[in-house]
Amino acid sequence: MPDLHDEDSTKPNPKPGVARLDYAGEQGMAVEQDTLVERDVEKREEARSLWGDAWRDLRRRPIFLISAVLILLLVVMAVFPYAFTDADPRRADLVNDYLRRPNWGDVFGAGWFGYDAQGRSIFARVVYGARASITVGVFVTAAVTVLGGLTGMVAGYFGGAVDAVISRIIDIFFGIPLLLGALVLLNAFATRTVWSVVIALGVLGWTQIARVMRGAVLTVKQSDYVMAGRALGAGTGRLMFRHILPNAIAPVIVVATIALGGYIATEATLSFLGIGLQDPTISWGIDISSAQKVIRTAPYVLFFPAAALSVTVLAFIMLGDAVRDALDPKLR
Amino acid sequence: MGSYVLRRVLQMIPVFFGTTLLIFLMVYTLPGDPVAALFGEKAADPAVVASIKHKYFLDQPVWKQYLHYMGNLFQGDFGTSFTGRPVSDIMAGAFPVTIRLALLAFVFEMVLGLALGLVSGLRRGSVADTLVLILTLVVISIPVFVLAYIAQTVFATNLGWVTPTVQDSYDLSQLVLPAVVLGSLSLAYVARLTRTSIGENLRADYMRTAVAKGLPRRTIVLRHLLRNSLIPVITFLGTDLGALMGGAIVTEGIFNVQGIGNVLYRAINTKEGPTVVGIVTVLVIVYLVASLLVDLLYAVLDPRIRYA
Numbered sequence: 340m341p342d343l344h345d346e347d348s349t350k351p352n353p354k355p356g357v358a359r360l361d362y363a364g365e366q367g368m369a370v371e372q373d374t375l376v377e378r379d380v381e382k383r384e385e386a387r388s389l390w391g392d393a394w395r396d397l398r399r400r401p402i403f404l405i406s407a408v409l410i411l412l413l414v415v416m417a418v419f420p421y422a423f424t425d426a427d428p429r430r431a432d433l434v435n436d437y438l439r440r441p442n443w444g445d446v447f448g449a450g451w452f453g454y455d456a457q458g459r460s461i462f463a464r465v466v467y468g469a470r471a472s473i474t475v476g477v478f479v480t481a482a483v484t485v486l487g488g489l490t491g492m493v494a495g496y497f498g499g500a501v502d503a504v505i506s507r508i509i510d511i512f513f514g515i516p517l518l519l520g521a522l523v524l525l526n527a528f529a530t531r532t533v534w535s536v537v538i539a540l541g542v543l544g545w546t547q548i549a550r551v552m553r554g555a556v557l558t559v560k561q562s563d564y565v566m567a568g569r570a571l572g573a574g575t576g577r578l579m580f581r582h583i584l585p586n587a588i589a590p591v592i593v594v595a596t597i598a599l600g601g602y603i604a605t606e607a608t609l610s611f612l613g614i615g616l617q618d619p620t621i622s623w624g625i626d627i628s629s630a631q632k633v634i635r636t637a638p639y640v641l642f643f644p645a646a647a648l649s650v651t652v653l654a655f656i657m658l659g660d661a662v663r664d665a666l667d668p669k670l671r
Numbered sequence: 672m673g674s675y676v677l678r679r680v681l682q683m684i685p686v687f688f689g690t691t692l693l694i695f696l697m698v699y700t701l702p703g704d705p706v707a708a709l710f711g712e713k714a715a716d717p718a719v720v721a722s723i724k725h726k727y728f729l730d731q732p733v734w735k736q737y738l739h740y741m742g743n744l745f746q747g748d749f750g751t752s753f754t755g756r757p758v759s760d761i762m763a764g765a766f767p768v769t770i771r772l773a774l775l776a777f778v779f780e781m782v783l784g785l786a787l788g789l790v791s792g793l794r795r796g797s798v799a800d801t802l803v804l805i806l807t808l809v810v811i812s813i814p815v816f817v818l819a820y821i822a823q824t825v826f827a828t829n830l831g832w833v834t835p836t837v838q839d840s841y842d843l844s845q846l847v848l849p850a851v852v853l854g855s856l857s858l859a860y861v862a863r864l865t866r867t868s869i870g871e872n873l874r875a876d877y878m879r880t881a882v883a884k885g886l887p888r889r890t891i892v893l894r895h896l897l898r899n900s901l902i903p904v905i906t907f908l909g910t911d912l913g914a915l916m917g918g919a920i921v922t923e924g925i926f927n928v929q930g931i932g933n934v935l936y937r938a939i940n941t942k943e944g945p946t947v948v949g950i951v952t953v954l955v956i957v958y959l960v961a962s963l964l965v966d967l968l969y970a971v972l973d974p975r976i977r978y979a
Contacts, residue, residue: 511689516917527701604814645817653812
């Protein structure tokens with residue numbers, strides 16, 4: 340009997356039978372479970388869950404470690420930018436600092452990466468720009484995962500007419516390219532903040548997750564333990580969220596992680612086109628766009644925000660790749 | 672086969688109407704008055720505004736506007752832009768340019784992407800494989816507009832092979848650099864998809880059979896392995912043709928290509944409703960037809976797939 344007593348019941352459990360027994364346990368098997376716990380402790384080592392296995396695998400991957408450290412650094416930068424630099428990213432000194440070249444000796448100082456065409460410290464702007472990118476990436480991904488996950492779950496679980504209608508709605512939204520739709524939607528906002536970008540990308544971006552979730556639910560729905568749960572009288576909600584969701588969420592997590600990098604790139608593209616974030620907000624996309632004018636004489640003005648943006652996107656894509664490899668049993 | 676195609680076409684109809692309605696609602700019901708935008712800073716005469724609104728059916732409820740638009744569309748009339756030029760005229764000037772650009776990008780990503788994916792999939796773990804993986808990862812993470820600047824700086828400013836921006840959008844040779852930039856992201860995806868797919872199929876039984884039969888390596892790889900590995904790649908390529916035309920907004924802007932992306936970007940900014948809806952409608956049709964063709968191609972590639 341595999342891993343009967345998972346103390347952490349919120350932890351997804353891919354082993355068929357566990358969910359059913361867990362459920363039966365509530366009906367009066369709790370006492371038996373307690374006595375079994377001790378006996379099974381040694382067995383825990385062999386009978387790991389998919390997630391335990393994946394975590395074990397991940398810890399040994401250099402790519403995962405590198406991307407995780409990078410992402411952690413970026414998140415800290417987004418929350419506490421002032422911990423990285425004393426310089427004010429909005430302070431513009433045209434007289435002294437107009438396009439001043441990078442001073443490589445001034446590590447972590449205002450002049451480290453040089454100054455842009457408005458005499459602002461590029462290093463400070465790169466540090467403070469992380470906040471907009473990370474916020475957009477994280478919140479859009481959260482929005483599309485909830486929205487797409489729920490619709491995909493409902494479509495896959497109920498099937499039939501419900502599935503037909505939801506699938507057509509997904510097709511309809513899927514037909515509009517993300518960038519084009521976001522341009523049209525954002526044009527309606529008179530002043531655009533990070534949140535307007537989050538709303539626009541969230542409204543248009545949920546279809547991919549919905550498709551993945553629907554597919555995963557369709558497969559998991561056929562499992563014996565789902566049928567057993569139903570036979571034991573588990574309700575729709577319980578079947579969906581306790582039995583099916585934990586076993587169908589792996590591909591969704593992979594797609595969502597990789598998509599997070601994509602949303603950051605899309606935000607930068609929108610800001611670059613002038614229809615994303617607006618000036619009081621510090622964004623790498625806006626900075627790259629304004630660096631165009633001086634690209635011949637001062638390429639470093641474009642280089643640093645572009646490098647920051649690329650490294651951020653790269654970190655999330657590498658993380659998603661590593662998680663996929665760890666979760667995909669075919670590659671083991 | 673016939674009934675499958677019919678069912679697919681029937682399924683496309685609600686999607687077509689849904690997507691066009693969605694874009695119609697986004698353009699016409701969201702805040703921002705296109706007629707006021709026509710007058711710029713000047714205060715508009717209410718009578719003139721009313722007559723313009725009446726002319727473009729903007730004084731009708733939005734569902735009536737949509738029905739009217741669709742009625743005209745099926746007679747081949749895409750409406751008139753606020754500048755008085757028929758939208759079909761505007762598109763006739765710009766679409767040929769973008770179609771060439773997108774096709775160039777498409778050929779580039781397909782040929783090079785398949786070749787790179789094949790090489791790296793066949794020799795997993797080799798130097799070439801690692802190189803392809805790193806290169807594609809770099810290309811995926813560098814946003815297209817940054818890539819465009821790099822290409823511009825290297826090939827135009829430093830090497831002087833091309834002019835930084837396109838002078839004549841109808842000259843195919845000038846479109847090569849923008850097309851390479853446009854197709855590079857998809858190229859990376861195609862290469863990675865092919866690599867994964869080849870890697871999975873290498874272990875298939877039919878491969879062992881083909882080797883045991885003593886078939887030449889060339890035949891095994893091209894006729895057996897590649898053909899079977901193409902399905903996920905074709906799925907991606909099919910939806911990508913439409914995405915390339917949409918993605919042309921950025922590339923066409925930077926390289927000054929007078930195509931649909933440039934026209935669409937201007938139209939969105941000036942709230943040129945009829946032009947935006949017209950162009951997006953055509954893009955939706957391209958996308959729907961492409962995904963139908965992809966579904967039909969599956970059966971050609973894998974004869975086990977039958978359409979009942």
